Amino acid sequence: MSAQPEGPTTAAEVPPPASCPEILTQSDHARERPAQAVHGAAFLAAPQPMLLADRNGLIVGANTAALTLLRGEGSEPLVGLIAAELLDLASDPRTWDAYREVLRGRQARLGRTRRLKHAAGHSVWVRITVSPVPGADVVLLSLSDIDAHRDLQAQLRHLRMHDPVTRLPNRALFFERLACALEAGAYEGTGATGRVGLCYLDLDGFKAVNDTLGHHVGDRLLAAVAERLTHCAQLAHHATGTPLVARLGGDEFALLVEDSTGTEQLSDLAEAVLGALREPFDLSGQHLVVSASIGVVERQVAGTSTTGLMQAADTTLYWAKADGKARWTLFDPERNARRMTRQVLSAGLRPAVERGEFVLEYQPLVRLEDGGLRGVEALVRWRHPRFGLLTPNRFIGLAEEDGSIVQLGRWVLETACRQAREWQLAHPGVPPVFVSVNVAVRQVWDSDLVADVARILDETQLAPELLQLELTESAVMGSAGRPLQALRDLSDMGVRIAIDDFGTGYSNLAYLSRLPVSVLKLDGAFVRGFQDGAGAGSGAPEDPADAVIVEAMVQLAHRLGLTVTAECVETVEQADRLRRIGCDTGQGWLYSRPVAAERISVLLADR
Numbered sequence: 001m002s003a004q005p006e007g008p009t010t011a012a013e014v015p016p017p018a019s020c021p022e023i024l025t026q027s028d029h030a031r032e033r034p035a036q037a038v039h040g041a042a043f044l045a046a047p048q049p050m051l052l053a054d055r056n057g058l059i060v061g062a063n064t065a066a067l068t069l070l071r072g073e074g075s076e077p078l079v080g081l082i083a084a085e086l087l088d089l090a091s092d093p094r095t096w097d098a099y100r101e102v103l104r105g106r107q108a109r110l111g112r113t114r115r116l117k118h119a120a121g122h123s124v125w126v127r128i129t130v131s132p133v134p135g136a137d138v139v140l141l142s143l144s145d146i147d148a149h150r151d152l153q154a155q156l157r158h159l160r161m162h163d164p165v166t167r168l169p170n171r172a173l174f175f176e177r178l179a180c181a182l183e184a185g186a187y188e189g190t191g192a193t194g195r196v197g198l199c200y201l202d203l204d205g206f207k208a209v210n211d212t213l214g215h216h217v218g219d220r221l222l223a224a225v226a227e228r229l230t231h232c233a234q235l236a237h238h239a240t241g242t243p244l245v246a247r248l249g250g251d252e253f254a255l256l257v258e259d260s261t262g263t264e265q266l267s268d269l270a271e272a273v274l275g276a277l278r279e280p281f282d283l284s285g286q287h288l289v290v291s292a293s294i295g296v297v298e299r300q301v302a303g304t305s306t307t308g309l310m311q312a313a314d315t316t317l318y319w320a321k322a323d324g325k326a327r328w329t330l331f332d333p334e335r336n337a338r339r340m341t342r343q344v345l346s347a348g349l350r351p352a353v354e355r356g357e358f359v360l361e362y363q364p365l366v367r368l369e370d371g372g373l374r375g376v377e378a379l380v381r382w383r384h385p386r387f388g389l390l391t392p393n394r395f396i397g398l399a400e401e402d403g404s405i406v407q408l409g410r411w412v413l414e415t416a417c418r419q420a421r422e423w424q425l426a427h428p429g430v431p432p433v434f435v436s437v438n439v440a441v442r443q444v445w446d447s448d449l450v451a452d453v454a455r456i457l458d459e460t461q462l463a464p465e466l467l468q469l470e471l472t473e474s475a476v477m478g479s480a481g482r483p484l485q486a487l488r489d490l491s492d493m494g495v496r497i498a499i500d501d502f503g504t505g506y507s508n509l510a511y512l513s514r515l516p517v518s519v520l521k522l523d524g525a526f527v528r529g530f531q532d533g534a535g536a537g538s539g540a541p542e543d544p545a546d547a548v549i550v551e552a553m554v555q556l557a558h559r560l561g562l563t564v565t566a567e568c569v570e571t572v573e574q575a576d577r578l579r580r581i582g583c584d585t586g587q588g589w590l591y592s593r594p595v596a597a598e599r600i601s602v603l604l605a606d607r
């Protein structure tokens with residue numbers, strides 16, 4: 001001890017005399033300086049446990065309360081011990097650094113909560129505050145016993161972190177543990193696997209139990225389920241611990257496996273859970289049979305976030321439900337990518353129409369008799385800024401689902417009609433080609449197709465005879481209401497109606513003959529099985545049943561006044577046979593793939 005304070009004001013500021021033994025005593029020194037002696041006595045007798053340490057961190061003073069708190073009354077003195085060791089201030093680097101800064105006088109204060117081992121064996125929670133003593137070369141370490149406070153806090157925390165119905169850890173605790181697992185697993189070389197697994201479970205039909213038997217039975221069932229899950233988890237105990245079972249809310253539970261070893265471990269657990277839940281539940285006389293669906297995710301911790309993991313689990317659980325419930329399903333990245341792509345595409349559809357990201361290609365419709373070009377089918381493509389050129393099977397279904405097909409369909413109709421008119425004007429010397437436009441069911445139902453067509457024909461000045469609309473059977477069948485009237489109006493206008501993909505739906509020729517339909521487009525599937533077996537080595541052998549059916553259909557269609565177009569004509573043999581049985585028009589790769597409008601212009605110029 002060197003510096004002596006000039007006029008100390010508080011007891012805490014009194015530095016202990018250098019000679020002081022375990023506790024401050026009234027030394028000769030003190031008698032000479034009465035104020036200091038008083039402060040020393042106050043320090044000694046204060047109910048608050050306090051220690052003094054020199055700049056090297058050695059304890060140079062301790063009062064009775066400190067000795068009692070840490071060692072028990074009348075035990076070995078604390079002076080001479082290293083304060084940081086006694087109070088556990090050196091075990092984590094951040095605290096140690098901060099503590100040394102206070103010792104060096106560079107930091108004003110440090111507060112830490114520590115669980116310390118009492119000499120009698122039990123542990124005590126203490127709040128430690130380290131602060132310098134101005135004008136003296138010591139620091140004061142004052143301690144407060146927060147054991148009682150800690151107990152209460154722990155109890156409150158338990159309440160906050162557990163679900164009262166099942167007594168399981170709740171959502172909050174689950175996410176806390178998950179976050180810890182992801183953080184801890186990120187450190188390598190700890191002997192852990194660096195992986196994490198999750199079974200995300202939802203009871204099938206739990207709502208019905210609640211609704212029919214009441215909430216108290218529902219609650220009892222949840223508690224019983226929780227018990228079985230806990231049992232499964234205990235059986236699944238492995239090297240690094242027991243899976244955490246939590247109730248995430250409602251009838252949703254999760255089993256978290258830290259340091260998992262691979263998907264097999266998780267699928268075994270899921271299987272065990274399904275097995276355990278299969279046994280009927282006896283809820284004081286009520287026999288209940290339940291099942292559950294489980295989404296299983298197992299992956300590396302590195303690169304995994306809580307949100308990412310939970311989203312994957314949620315999607316996988318949804319698949320388990322969609323695939324028929326009462327099962328577990330493993331997360332499948334490819335299936336997920338498809339789902340994500342669908343979502344991205346769906347979200348981008350409407351703006352894409354406005355941004356003009358769609359283009360039309362045209363595929364020739366050829367007279368089978370002489371191979372002459374009669375018309376073209378307009379086929380839409382999406383030039384997607386991220387996914388490149390997309391064919392309609394990627395987005396037409398989505399556009400139908402969200403209704404954007406109406407807007408898109410209108411654009412297709414307009415563009416195709418304008419193009420057909422341009423061709424006609426550019427090639428006055430040849431018979432004009434008609435354009436055939438696909439119309440989706442929803443366009444017939446959800447928009448005023450008739451008005452749209454009338455306006456577009458008027459604006460583009462295209463003759464109605466040069467427009468053909470392709471509808472599927474399902475779009476025109478089944479009702480004598482609006483669609484039918486729409487077909488009549490269109491037909492009255494002079495627009496031709498074709499039934500697309502004929503043969504895949506109802507194939508009800510008799511019914512169709514009563515509608516204002518003039519063309520049947522035979523589905524490609526028919527033509528595909530329709531190879532000429534005699535053709536040397538050309539693809540699949542002919543299926544005679546197909547040939548007979550197609551022939552009968554063509555004859556019947558002709559008798560009903562319809563013309564027939566065959567789709568997907570890929571080989572000369574197919575074309576020959578189709579011509580022989582009387583098909584009128586062909587469309588397919590044999591003649592041309594769908595091409596840009598300019599290619600059609602070239603064809604027209606060559607005629």
Ligand code: C2E
Nearest residue numbers: 379380391392393396412438439440568569570587588589
């Ligand atoms: P679709 O109306 O039956 O059109 C014929 C489909 O068969 C086209 O596929 C065409 O590229 C393909 N195709 C043509 N010849 C051959 C061939 O020889 N072999 C094979 N394997 N395929 C051939 P694409 O362009 O992918 O269109 C698929 C479907 O998307 C169309 O079937 C149609 O239902 C729909 N679609 C296309 N454009 C539109 C549109 O603007 N509006 C609506 N609502 N649907 C459209």
Ligand code: MG
Nearest residue numbers: 377438470500
């Ligand atoms: Mg079509």
Ligand code: MG
Nearest residue numbers: 500501521567
């Ligand atoms: Mg078709």
